[in-house]
Amino acid sequence: MDSYGGYRSQLVGELSAKGIRDLAVLRAISEVPRHLFVPESIRHRAYQDSALPIGGGQTISQPWVQARSLELAKLTGRDRVLEVGTGSGYQTALLAQCADQVFTVERIPALAQAARAVLSATGARNISVLVGDGTLGWRAYAPFEVIIVAAATPEAPQPLVEQLATGGRLILPIGDRVNQVLTLMVKQPDGSLVTRTVSDVRFVPLIGQFGFAGDLAT
Ligand code: SAM
Numbered sequence: 001m002d003s004y005g006g007y008r009s010q011l012v013g014e015l016s017a018k019g020i021r022d023l024a025v026l027r028a029i030s031e032v033p034r035h036l037f038v039p040e041s042i043r044h045r046a047y048q049d050s051a052l053p054i055g056g057g058q059t060i061s062q063p064w065v066q067a068r069s070l071e072l073a074k075l076t077g078r079d080r081v082l083e084v085g086t087g088s089g090y091q092t093a094l095l096a097q098c099a100d101q102v103f104t105v106e107r108i109p110a111l112a113q114a115a116r117a118v119l120s121a122t123g124a125r126n127i128s129v130l131v132g133d134g135t136l137g138w139r140a141y142a143p144f145e146v147i148i149v150a151a152a153t154p155e156a157p158q159p160l161v162e163q164l165a166t167g168g169r170l171i172l173p174i175g176d177r178v179n180q181v182l183t184l185m186v187k188q189p190d191g192s193l194v195t196r197t198v199s200d201v202r203f204v205p206l207i208g209q210f211g212f213a214g215d216l217a218t
Pocket of ligand 1: 058059060061084085086087088089090091092105106107108111132133134135150151203204205206207208209211
């Protein structure tokens, strides 16, 4: 265990006290070195239950939100997962601990490159990182049993709905650029989606063909 192990255990205790029950998720959080995924200048804050800046105007999301999203995914260890919005790569690493294969798409090349480097350094081997517009999904590897979108979107991007397997679970923050609701959609055999809203959240916007339009601030 590295010198941050005690902080990870504290974070696990805090998330558990806040209602996270899935043992596989808590185990992943106790094992993945979150401090390696944040800029060195804020490493001392890596195990706080809060979102942190990672450069390029983007954030690593709050651990509770990431843990809740992972719980909603109900991963079995045999799943093929698509993540939209790699960011720092931290949630990618959590997913990789709980799933078979993780395909992740990031629109900002510098973030994707940094995430690739740290994921490789931490020894994850079941992750593929693509630079591009994740609202288009990653058709070559579809269908996915789970799709997690880590940025705010006005509605479920149609390509992601198409690339979701029957019975698959799509987890995404739906709303405007400021406030969203974490939402779970489950694809039915007839192709329709059963939707459940989970909690209020705040994410950076999903910028792309099936998300928000880009601007200079993003
Ligand atoms: N889960 C990440 C982590 O653990 O660090 C945090 C993700 S951050 C909240 C959202 C990310 O989505 C940003 O890195 C942003 O650049 C990315 N993003 C926004 N629009 C995107 C798009 N259309 N395709 C891929 N990534 C996108």
